[in-house]
Structures are given as structure tokens and as C-alpha cells.
Amino acid sequence: MVLADLGKRITGAVSGLVRSDVVDDKALDNMLKEICAALLEADVNVKLVQSLRKSIKHTVSASPPGPQRKRLIQSSVFNELVALVDPQTDNLFKPKKGRSNIIMFVGLQGSGKTTTCTKLARWYQARGFKSCLVCADTFRAGAFDQLKQNATKAKIPYYGSYTETDPVRVSKEGVDKFRKEKFEIIIVDTSGRHRQEEELFREMVQIHEAVKPDQTIMVLDSSIGQAAEAQSRAFKESANFGAIVLTKTDGSAQGGGAISAVAATKTPIVFLGTGEHLLDLEKFDPKRFVARLLGMGDVQGLVEHVQSLKLDQKDAMKHISEGVFTVRDLRDQLGNIMKMGPLSKMAGMIPGLSQMTQGMDDEEGSNKLKRMVYICDSMNDRELDSDGKCFVNQPTRMTRIARGSGTSVREVEDVLTQHRMMAGMAKNIAKMKKAGAGLPGMGGGPGQKAQLAAMQRKMAAMGMGGAGGPGGAGAAGTGMPGMRDMDMGGIMNALGGMGGGAGPGAGGLDMQGVMRQFGSMMGGMGGGGGGGRGGRR
Structure with missing residues (x-):
């Protein structure tokens, strides 16, 4: 961060x-x-x-x-x-449905402007807006090819020209075209320019007058330091931008210069670019940003991030409600955790976890998760769809899987132990559901039914497929726990409580449980490096 x-x-x-x-x-x-x-x-x-x-x-x-x-x-x-x-401005731009909202991007060369244009178009598209891109950068060689490649990957319509060299004409033609086609978010990507390049600055003003944007956004590289203030002032005077997107925040130690730019121009930061992928764009909130900065976490941001992944958990939720949890269900949950992003990104959102994971390598944590997936991928369909008892009855299966996945028998045992824990939790949920439906006079009345229904709704909303598990007492402030197994059930339980309601921590989140489970994940499985993927038998 x-x-x-x-x-x-x-x-x-x-x-x-x-x-x-x-x-x-x-x-x-x-x-x-x-x-x-x-x-x-x-x-x-x-x-x-x-x-x-x-x-x-x-x-x-x-x-x-x-x-x-x-x-x-x-x-x-x-x-x-x-x-x-926080410049405390109330006139933040809010696009309206059913009309064309034009957003123009400006900024220095190499600030990540073209990539950010695509990220923002995709961000609005995921929220129901009909989005598109216009490449008005005719100065940089390969600019249109870059935008075309990004837009194609994100499945967003685009407009540009290989022959037309006038950026004012290209931007006007592109905006007019998409207006006629009733696009709601039209993002115009312009050439990168420096405050000393007067001709390019005049060109930027001409594009602004031609397309008449509803919002002008300056893209600011968080690593440029004190130069950010002078550059932002120059752009403010020429383009009068109304918002800032701060890019490359995943690796910058000199972001204070960007903060200075916010104060100098009295312009709000609206988004943070947190990586190279199209999903690495976060809506900026001053209080949540400072809370993460100080290790206080950002629970709301974590909830939004997991919900944005739109994980398909229908089968897992059905199995759990029936008291069933197969090895394949465990494999699916491992994949979902990997989709949540690197540990460093998650750590900033969970209170206290950033301090606990200092010095930890994202690659090391990712490799440990991958090794667990390799183990599951080396099982045949019968083993994946089983309750795990076949491994107890025939221990030689574990030896075969360890060889096929490039891991050890001990690691295979750890994965199977984890599966047994979660399978037990699934059975408990099924018992709770049965008790709530059939024993209204013995603790299974309307209150318990409502509590169970609320828990299931939270799990479904989060896209996670588990509940139960230990709350993890005494994790905070004691360093990394010495648990050998990664308690997947605890992670599912903690994340499943984010929707609100009763429970420890903010919004029902079992904070200590989350910290303990992520801690044990990093220190759990033995063996280094990534195992090879074995073939199924």
C-alpha cells in the first residue's frame, strides 16, 4: 500500500x-x-x-x-x-443514467493514464453503465494499440484512428459517435504532457473545448514526489480538472508528494490504482485510507472487494446446507481465496493484520496456497467428490497424490485434515437448520431461525461457502500463532460475518479469527516453492 x-x-x-x-x-x-x-x-x-x-x-x-x-x-x-x-469539496461528479457522461483524462507521460482509463470504464460497466473509450492520444507511438488491447480484454467498445493525427478531431468524432449510440460513460484518453510543453497544453485545452467533458480527471503517479505539486498546479490552471486518480500506489514510498498536490489544488482523490490488472482500482475514501494507513483496517473495502469478485458458490452453499462438504468444495474455496488478491492487499483491509504480516512475502503465501490446489488437482474425480474417508482406508492414495503434485505426504495430510474440519462445520450447520425447523420449543424458535437465515444471507452475499470455526482468542498482540494447519473454516466464518449483525469486531467480523487464520496460513504448510501439477488418475 x-x-x-x-x-x-x-x-x-x-x-x-x-x-x-x-x-x-x-x-x-x-x-x-x-x-x-x-x-x-x-x-x-x-x-x-x-x-x-x-x-x-x-x-x-x-x-x-x-x-x-x-x-x-x-x-x-x-x-x-x-x-x-480530504479537500472537503461537495461538488463531486456523479454520472447519471440515461445520458452521456463525458470524462476526460489528463496527466504526465508514463503516469498510467491509458490503463487507468480502461480500469475506470470497466468499473462503471460493472455498475450497470454502458461504457466506452476514445483514444485521443495521437502523439505517442503505440498509444491506440495499447488502448485497443486493454479495451478488448475488458470487452469495452473503443474508438481511435491510425491515420488521423489531429487529436481534437479524433476526440470529437469519437464522442459524437458514442453519443449517437447512447453510451452513458464516454472516457477520452489524451496524450501525456509536461507543464513546460506549451503546445501540448494548448492542444489539451482545445480537446477540452471540443468534447466539453462533464468531468476532467488528472492521473498522478504516486512516486513522483514533490514534483506532483507544481505539475498539478499547471494542469489545474489549464484544464481545471475536478478529480485526481493516484496510480502505482502498490509500490510507492513517496506518496506524500501526491498528498501535497491534493492540498495545493483543493481537488479530491477519487480512485487509487493499486496494481497492473484491470480490477486493481479502488474508490478512495479519506477516512478509510487513513485507517488502513495506520493499521486500523478497512472492513467496508474488504466487503466491497470480495463482493466485486462475484464468486459462484451455489453448489457449495447447497452442499453445506445439506451437511455435505467434499474435497472438491475445499478446492473451490482455495481458489476463491486466491482470487481475493495478494496478502499485502488483504492485510491493509483487516485491522491489525498489516502489523502481523510485516516482512511476509506475497509470493511465499501464494505458493503455499498453490501447493494446496496442486494437491487437490492431483486427485481423481472419485476422490474429489468423496468425504475423504477413502484416504483413511487406503493411505497409499496420499503417497500417489504427493508424487503427482510435487509435494510431501505431510502436506497432503494437512489438506485432508483441513477438509475434515470444514466437513464437520457443514454437518453442524445442517443440524442447526434441522433444529431450527423442527424444535421451536427447545432453542430452535423464530429467533434461531432468523439468526441462521441471516448467517446464510451473509455467506451468500460474500460469495463464501463456509461458516463456523473457532473465533481465535488471544491472536491480537501475540505475534503469529503457532498453528500448523490453515483453518479455512475460520477464514470462511470470519468473512461470512461481514454483512453485519452481532459478533466481535466491526460489523460482526470476527477480527481475531481472521488474523489467526491468515497467520496460520502463512506459517502452516511445510515445503518451499511451487509444486508441479500432477496428472489425474
């Missing part, structure tokens, strides 16, 4: 002060010194840093020492960081 190191340093400074017995002015000054140093190293503008320091000190100094002061310090740091990235 962008500014991850900054978040760790700020969190460490605040936590150190909160843990201390005495919170006097000297301790407060030391904390502010550490926070300001971290912000300056992240390329945040020095004037903004001075203003943040002054605001926090003014807020806290008036309060008397004690527990109340500690809470005030925490809230003040959070609020001031939110203020850095």
Missing part, C-alpha cells in the same frame, strides 16, 4: 506515547517530532507538515493529563491526517 512505511512510523509514535505512564508536553513534542519527520521523508510538503503539527498541539495542549488525553491524541492525529487528503 502507498505510504506503508509512513503508516508504521506514525502508528509506532502514537502507540509509544499512549503506552507511556505520563503524557506530558515533552512526550507530546517527541511524538510530533517523529510524525513530522516521517511525513517529510514521505515527501509531504513542509508547510502542510507544520500546519499539522500546530493543529495537533493546539488541540491536545488544552486537555488535562490522563486517559482522556491519550484518546484525544489518537483522534487528533487521525483527523489531521484525514484533513491532509
Whole structure:
């Protein structure tokens, strides 16, 4: 995540002060010194840093020492960081259905503008808008080919020209064409340009006048540091953009320069580009961003992310309601977890997990999941559709599968142990359902029925196929747990509770359970590297 190191340093400074017995002015000054140093190293503008320091000190100094002061310090740091990235503008663009909404993109060369255009078109398309793309970049060789390739992959209509060199004409023709065809989101991709290139800036103004966009978005590379402020001011004066998309936030340590740009132009960040894939685009919310920055998590973002995957879980949900959970169901759940993205992305959304997974390699975690999938893929159809007892009756099957998947017998045993745990949970759910339907006078009345129905709705909405499992007491603050098995059931249970309702953590999410299960996932299975995929027998 962008500014991850900054978040760790700020969190460490605040936590150190909160843990201390005495919170006097000297301790407060030391904390502010550490926070300001971290912000300056992240390329945040020095004037903004001075203003943040002054605001926090003014807020806290008036309060008397004690527990109340500690809470005030925490809230003040959070609020001031939110203020850095929130220009507090109410006139955010909201596209309307049934009419053409034109969005024009501007920005520097190499900022990821063309890729972001496709990501945004796909983002709107997934929400029911009829989206399309217009390539008005006739300056860069291969620009139209890049947009064409991205649009084809995302199944989004596009317009451009290999022969026409006038970007104003291309953009006008493309917009007019899609307007006639009743497209609702028309995104115009323009050439990358620098503030010192006056001719290209005039061209940008001409395109703006020709297509009359409803919104102009500047794409800003989060890694350019302090140069972001000067560039954004120049674009603001010429194109008067109304929003910013911050790209390459998955690897930048100098995102403070982009924050400075937000403050300088009083323009909101609307999206974050978090990777190279078309799905790696997140809607920006200042409070949720700062919460993730400080390791407080983003439960809402996690729910939205999982729901956007649209996982097909009808068969698994049917099996679980009947008290059945096959090895194939386990394999499907492993695939769904892999679709959720790298651990580093998930860690930022789950409170406390980012601190627990410091130093962990996404590739290592991904390899461990893949090895579990390889094991399942080396089973034949009879084994996959079984309840796992055939492996107990014929242990030689495990040896064959280990050889075929390039793993060890111990790893095969771990996968089968995991399956038994989840199969047991499925049987418990079926018993609960039966008790709720047939024993109204013995704890199975309307209240239990409603609770069971709510749990199933949450699971269905999340696209996850499991429930039950341990809540995981005592995981937070104790480091990585020493469990050998990855408790898939616990992960399913924790994620299944995100829809709301009673339960520990925010919105019914079993936070400790999630942290424990992800922790055991990273430390669980032995063996390194990715196993080869064995053939089915």
C-alpha cells in the first residue's frame, strides 16, 4: 500500500506515547517530532507538515493529563491526517443514467493514464453503465494499440484512428459517435504532457473545448514526489480538472508528494490504482485510507472487494446446507481465496493484520496456497467428490497424490485434515437448520431461525461457502500463532460475518479469527516453492 512505511512510523509514535505512564508536553513534542519527520521523508510538503503539527498541539495542549488525553491524541492525529487528503469539496461528479457522461483524462507521460482509463470504464460497466473509450492520444507511438488491447480484454467498445493525427478531431468524432449510440460513460484518453510543453497544453485545452467533458480527471503517479505539486498546479490552471486518480500506489514510498498536490489544488482523490490488472482500482475514501494507513483496517473495502469478485458458490452453499462438504468444495474455496488478491492487499483491509504480516512475502503465501490446489488437482474425480474417508482406508492414495503434485505426504495430510474440519462445520450447520425447523420449543424458535437465515444471507452475499470455526482468542498482540494447519473454516466464518449483525469486531467480523487464520496460513504448510501439477488418475 502507498505510504506503508509512513503508516508504521506514525502508528509506532502514537502507540509509544499512549503506552507511556505520563503524557506530558515533552512526550507530546517527541511524538510530533517523529510524525513530522516521517511525513517529510514521505515527501509531504513542509508547510502542510507544520500546519499539522500546530493543529495537533493546539488541540491536545488544552486537555488535562490522563486517559482522556491519550484518546484525544489518537483522534487528533487521525483527523489531521484525514484533513491532509480530504479537500472537503461537495461538488463531486456523479454520472447519471440515461445520458452521456463525458470524462476526460489528463496527466504526465508514463503516469498510467491509458490503463487507468480502461480500469475506470470497466468499473462503471460493472455498475450497470454502458461504457466506452476514445483514444485521443495521437502523439505517442503505440498509444491506440495499447488502448485497443486493454479495451478488448475488458470487452469495452473503443474508438481511435491510425491515420488521423489531429487529436481534437479524433476526440470529437469519437464522442459524437458514442453519443449517437447512447453510451452513458464516454472516457477520452489524451496524450501525456509536461507543464513546460506549451503546445501540448494548448492542444489539451482545445480537446477540452471540443468534447466539453462533464468531468476532467488528472492521473498522478504516486512516486513522483514533490514534483506532483507544481505539475498539478499547471494542469489545474489549464484544464481545471475536478478529480485526481493516484496510480502505482502498490509500490510507492513517496506518496506524500501526491498528498501535497491534493492540498495545493483543493481537488479530491477519487480512485487509487493499486496494481497492473484491470480490477486493481479502488474508490478512495479519506477516512478509510487513513485507517488502513495506520493499521486500523478497512472492513467496508474488504466487503466491497470480495463482493466485486462475484464468486459462484451455489453448489457449495447447497452442499453445506445439506451437511455435505467434499474435497472438491475445499478446492473451490482455495481458489476463491486466491482470487481475493495478494496478502499485502488483504492485510491493509483487516485491522491489525498489516502489523502481523510485516516482512511476509506475497509470493511465499501464494505458493503455499498453490501447493494446496496442486494437491487437490492431483486427485481423481472419485476422490474429489468423496468425504475423504477413502484416504483413511487406503493411505497409499496420499503417497500417489504427493508424487503427482510435487509435494510431501505431510502436506497432503494437512489438506485432508483441513477438509475434515470444514466437513464437520457443514454437518453442524445442517443440524442447526434441522433444529431450527423442527424444535421451536427447545432453542430452535423464530429467533434461531432468523439468526441462521441471516448467517446464510451473509455467506451468500460474500460469495463464501463456509461458516463456523473457532473465533481465535488471544491472536491480537501475540505475534503469529503457532498453528500448523490453515483453518479455512475460520477464514470462511470470519468473512461470512461481514454483512453485519452481532459478533466481535466491526460489523460482526470476527477480527481475531481472521488474523489467526491468515497467520496460520502463512506459517502452516511445510515445503518451499511451487509444486508441479500432477496428472489425474
